[in-house]
Amino acid sequence: MLTAALRPAFAQKIRKMAVPKQEIEALRREIARHDRLYYADGTPEISDFDYDQLFKRLRDLESAHPELITPDSVTQRIGDVLTEGFASVKHPFPMLSLQNSYDLDDISEFHHRVVNGLEGDSPEYSCELKFDGVSLLLTYEAGFLIRAATRGDGEKGDNITANIRTLKGIPLRLSADQDEASPPKTLFVRGEVYMRTDDFLAFNDEQVAEGKKPLANPRNSVAGSLKLLDPSLVSRRPLRVVCYGYDSPDKPMPSHVDGLAFLKSLGLPVSSETRVAKTIEEVIDFWQKWEAQRDTLPFEIDGVVVKVNSLAQQRKLGITSRAPRWAIACKFSARQATTLLNGVSFQVGRTGVLTPVAELEPVFLGGITVKRATLHNFDEIRRLDLHYGDIVTLERGGDVIPKVTGAVVEKRKRNAKAITEPNSCPVCGSALERVHGEVALRCTNPQDPEAVKRQIEHFASRGALDIAGLGSETIDSLVDLGLVKEPIDLFFLTPKQLLSVPGFAQKSAEKLIVAVEEAKSASLDRLIFGLGIRFVGESTARTLATQFGDLELLAKAQIESLENLPDVGPRVAQAITEYFSTKQWRSLLAKLQRADFQLKDTNAVERGTKLEGMAVVVTGSLEMYSREEIERTILSQGGKPSGSVSKKTSFVVAGEKAGSKLEKAASLGVPVLTEEQFNQLLRGEIKLDS
Numbered sequence: 001m002l003t004a005a006l007r008p009a010f011a012q013k014i015r016k017m018a019v020p021k022q023e024i025e026a027l028r029r030e031i032a033r034h035d036r037l038y039y040a041d042g043t044p045e046i047s048d049f050d051y052d053q054l055f056k057r058l059r060d061l062e063s064a065h066p067e068l069i070t071p072d073s074v075t076q077r078i079g080d081v082l083t084e085g086f087a088s089v090k091h092p093f094p095m096l097s098l099q100n101s102y103d104l105d106d107i108s109e110f111h112h113r114v115v116n117g118l119e120g121d122s123p124e125y126s127c128e129l130k131f132d133g134v135s136l137l138l139t140y141e142a143g144f145l146i147r148a149a150t151r152g153d154g155e156k157g158d159n160i161t162a163n164i165r166t167l168k169g170i171p172l173r174l175s176a177d178q179d180e181a182s183p184p185k186t187l188f189v190r191g192e193v194y195m196r197t198d199d200f201l202a203f204n205d206e207q208v209a210e211g212k213k214p215l216a217n218p219r220n221s222v223a224g225s226l227k228l229l230d231p232s233l234v235s236r237r238p239l240r241v242v243c244y245g246y247d248s249p250d251k252p253m254p255s256h257v258d259g260l261a262f263l264k265s266l267g268l269p270v271s272s273e274t275r276v277a278k279t280i281e282e283v284i285d286f287w288q289k290w291e292a293q294r295d296t297l298p299f300e301i302d303g304v305v306v307k308v309n310s311l312a313q314q315r316k317l318g319i320t321s322r323a324p325r326w327a328i329a330c331k332f333s334a335r336q337a338t339t340l341l342n343g344v345s346f347q348v349g350r351t352g353v354l355t356p357v358a359e360l361e362p363v364f365l366g367g368i369t370v371k372r373a374t375l376h377n378f379d380e381i382r383r384l385d386l387h388y389g390d391i392v393t394l395e396r397g398g399d400v401i402p403k404v405t406g407a408v409v410e411k412r413k414r415n416a417k418a419i420t421e422p423n424s425c426p427v428c429g430s431a432l433e434r435v436h437g438e439v440a441l442r443c444t445n446p447q448d449p450e451a452v453k454r455q456i457e458h459f460a461s462r463g464a465l466d467i468a469g470l471g472s473e474t475i476d477s478l479v480d481l482g483l484v485k486e487p488i489d490l491f492f493l494t495p496k497q498l499l500s501v502p503g504f505a506q507k508s509a510e511k512l513i514v515a516v517e518e519a520k521s522a523s524l525d526r527l528i529f530g531l532g533i534r535f536v537g538e539s540t541a542r543t544l545a546t547q548f549g550d551l552e553l554l555a556k557a558q559i560e561s562l563e564n565l566p567d568v569g570p571r572v573a574q575a576i577t578e579y580f581s582t583k584q585w586r587s588l589l590a591k592l593q594r595a596d597f598q599l600k601d602t603n604a605v606e607r608g609t610k611l612e613g614m615a616v617v618v619t620g621s622l623e624m625y626s627r628e629e630i631e632r633t634i635l636s637q638g639g640k641p642s643g644s645v646s647k648k649t650s651f652v653v654a655g656e657k658a659g660s661k662l663e664k665a666a667s668l669g670v671p672v673l674t675e676e677q678f679n680q681l682l683r684g685e686i687k688l689d690s
């Protein structure tokens with residue numbers, strides 16, 4: 001922590017700098033220093049609050065003096081242009097992978113191959129943690145971050161610079177901590193993007209609260225985060241980076257660990273657990289130590305990586321087509337435990353689908369206490385041949401979520417009963433049905449209280465009606481008290497009723513009523529998404545809203561007209577028509593009308609056929625339209641917005657800073673229009689040559 005005495009001193013120091021340029025530069029350096037202390041060194045000096053104050057001051061100064069903003073300023077991590085798919089970049093050298101080893105024999109074989117390759121010399125090894133995340137290559141030129149790329153196929157990867165710039169642990173500009181250690185002209189850094197386990201669990205809770213599926217492990221959520229097209233969303237994901245590879249043509253290093261030390265001195269995050277081993281026995285100790293202690297780390301590792309330390313020796317050993325001969329990944333085995341299966345409970349999802357859950361005697365496995373584990377469906381229970389009172393084996397591989405892998409049959413009591421499918425819904429007692437063509441069992445009661453709770457969560461979630469202040473506990477109480485029987489009932493709640501809900505007082509009740517009231521004017525696509533029709537995600541909901549512009553019209557749509565829409569296949573079209581043919585829908589519609597809901601598309605653009613059957617690609621940053629608006633417009637005119645340019649593209653609309661798509665269009669002879677020309681086309685003032 002920065003002491004109280006130091007904090008005002010810094011404030012005073014910068015206040016004396018009457019010239020904003022100097023203050024701005026001092027603030028940038030100071031913020032970058034704190035980023036480095038927090039992310040690279042793990043020794044923060046100031047509180048989040050004080051950090052935010054510094055940031056705010058810089059932001060205020062920069063908005064008063066926009067001419068002083070530079071791209072490497074810490075305020076410029078999030079660019080204002082949406083990424084529209086990722087351009088492919090060729091790596092400066094192949095991004096190799098690693099050979100794997102799983103046991104002592106593999107490791108000593110590796111050592112023998114190395115010693116042979118070095119003609120009898122026994123090397124020093126750098127022993128490192130194997131971070132379980134997504135591989136990354138950073139390029140710095142003259143100390144500035146110019147590119148970040150995924151590994152891809154090793155030759156070419158995705159350019160994810162805009163997303164990586166948002167990570168506070170990555171310096172946009174390298175600063176040396178000693179004068180002699182200035183950044184080299186060109187620097188390539190290899191590392192791993194990862195998520196800490198605690199951050200991942202919090203992220204997953206949020207996913208679930210928003211009605212989305214939880215992810216199996218931190219690695220999947222890193223991969224998903226890096227694929228987001230909007231860098232401002234990426235900036236909200238708790239991503240971190242650790243660097244483990246150094247390469248600079250103009251500043252070669254004698255050893256791998258010297259390279260890592262240099263990266264650290266430049267402010268890049270490197271692992272503090274790396275050790276140099278002089279013998280293969282020390283390597284094995286390192287591997288075994290971390291296999292036993294992996295759960296003490298706040299992040300997932302799936303092994304250790306062992307690299308010949310001397311660069312000269314690395315060169316002598318060389319590489320195969322995929323992996324270097326001088327390194328090996330020593331993997332860990334999956335973590336296992338056994339415990340008592342106390343019984344099976346059921347989760348009822350939004351659509352009434354029952355998911356069996358193993359209720360376990362709590363057991364410690366891989367850093368977490370496991371009390372429950374999903375059994376997915378009854379086919380899985382049959383496959384595992386589970387009986388009540390079984391001792392079961394649990395495993396946690398790369399996934400944080402543990403799996404039941406089987407029963408210890410020898411320990412089964414003689415009269416133990418097999419776990420079988422329930423005959424009726426364990427929550428509400430209604431009949432069950434098997435979903436056609438699927439293994440899932442579904443409760444037939446549309447008002448099953450658990451299903452209704454999940455529906456309300458979805459209805460109120462951020463992508464749907466976004467009702468603030470409606471947490472899962474409140475939803476549980478509203479349903480349990482019988483105040484809400486289906487999501488729409490939220491709109492008929494009175495402040496008096498809310499006062500009977502635990503945790504509500506006058507003020508919070510009024511606040512929720514206001515939030516619910518505001519939700520009535522949500523755009524049509526959000527309402528459609530909130531209905532929870534099977535297979536209708538946010539993007540399909542947007543297409544439906546734009547195409548029909550009116551919920552009642554959508555409800556009457558024929559299956560054929562739905563199937564003709566972009567991104568709507570027969571399965572989705574079927575689910576939509578099924579949804580709107582139920583009694584519940586008719587009762588819901590009446591209630592929506594009574595609650596005075598906005599059922600028409602308030603953003604509706606005039607419908608037409610000007611772009612009938614055309615595939616349109618939008619690229620660059622536009623001035624007159626947001627990305628969503630232009631996509632709506634294209635859809636409303638019968639066109640199909642598409643992400644990449646091909647021979648089938650009818651035309652491209654290009655704004656400022658359009659990149660590779662423009663080149664591709666030119667090479668394929670696809671017409672390119674400005675925004676103004678696009679408008680002229682819609683007004684019928686120009687025509688496309690066909």
Ligand code: IVH
Pocket residue numbers: 096097098128129130131132133134135136192244245305324327329
């Ligand atoms: S070195 C040429 N070091 O593991 C050497 N990789 O299974 C390339 N990984 O693709 C990799 N921690 O994504 C290296 N300390 C570490 C690592 C590490 C995690 C990942 C990396 C690589 C994969 C290979």
